[in-house]
Amino acid sequence: MPSHSDADTTASPLESVKHLLRQAWRDLLSVYYANTPIWRLFKSAGLLFFGFFCWSASSLVLSYGIDWTILEYTRAYGFVLILWGPLTHAVIVPLVIRLRRTAEHPVVRAIARNGSKINLSVFLAIVLILGTAPISPMLLDFQSTLENDSGSDVNPDLSCTRSDGVVSCELSESEGVDSVVVISGNNQVTRVEEPPFEFTFREDELEEVVGQKEFVVELRDEDDDTLRRYRRSVASVPEA
Helix, strand or coil: CCCHHHHHHHCCHHHHHHHHHHHHHHHHHHHHCCCCHHHHHHHHHHHHHHHHHHHHHHHHHHHCCCCCHHHHHHHHHHHHHHHHHHHHHHHHHHHHHHHHHHCCCHHHHHHHHCHHHHHHHHHHHHHHHHHHCCCHHHCCCCHHHHHHCCCCCCCCCEEEEEECCEEEEEECCCCCCCEEEEEECCEEEEEECCCCCCEEEEHHHCCEECCEEEEEEEEECCCCCEEEEEEEEHHHCCEC
């Protein structure tokens, strides 16, 4: 009868890969269900940092104008994982393990047996929803920081609010600015040539970029050269 080492030696490459995948899956499950306090702490902290990395890195890449749809979902994945990772391993997994041992009601036992699948399904559903329709708290605004670094001495703050479908903006100062132009997509939404450069426009005038409406505010000099650019999504503009 061949030993395990003999079987491993004579196994085909495909069988070896299958064996490695099965072992990796078993190892992953053993870590997932590890329920000691130190493991719960490690897993919660690890997923928190990994979620923050996915969220911030995806937001940063999107800020450079790289409009890959997959980045919308990795950003949503990271944002949800920050909360859902610790919740899963600090609360849900211990509760599922406990119910599997102690639940007497058939419905509760059925839920406990499928608790991990239910938890993963809810998590993925939330990621898909937020990846398709992002909400304001998950939109990190790296864009203004990146675009303000143009070397110009003109650097006023741009503040915007929205109410009833109308966006209102103003500059903290107008020195050195000859005109302000608002652009969405390839269209000029409005142009203001008189200080103090307070302007309004309707949200339905804006075009969508990767599922969300956004606009660019350009500050220009007397030669119509751009001094500063501010990119904003409507979802990131606070309600008045």
